[in-house]
Amino acid sequence: MRATIQVAGMSCEGCAQSVASAVAAAGGQAQVNLATGQVIVDYDSQKVSLESITTAIADAGYDVSA
Numbered sequence: 001m002r003a004t005i006q007v008a009g010m011s012c013e014g015c016a017q018s019v020a021s022a023v024a025a026a027g028g029q030a031q032v033n034l035a036t037g038q039v040i041v042d043y044d045s046q047k048v049s050l051e052s053i054t055t056a057i058a059d060a061g062y063d064v065s066a
């Protein structure tokens, strides 16, 4: 599954890395576009829910909107 989510609060490459590792820890893979705040997430919907990925991003300190 691939989903595009909008993440607010990323201001530098370090933030992008934090979001990417939060997604990785939740079992997905993220491509972060720092300029637009768009994060493309690839994940196996049999194993991980999108909700758990967005929760992981929120727990890392960023605001997720659908």
Ligand SMILES: [Cu+2]
Residues within 6 Å of the ligand: 010, 011, 012, 013, 014, 015, 016
């Ligand atoms: Cu930053």
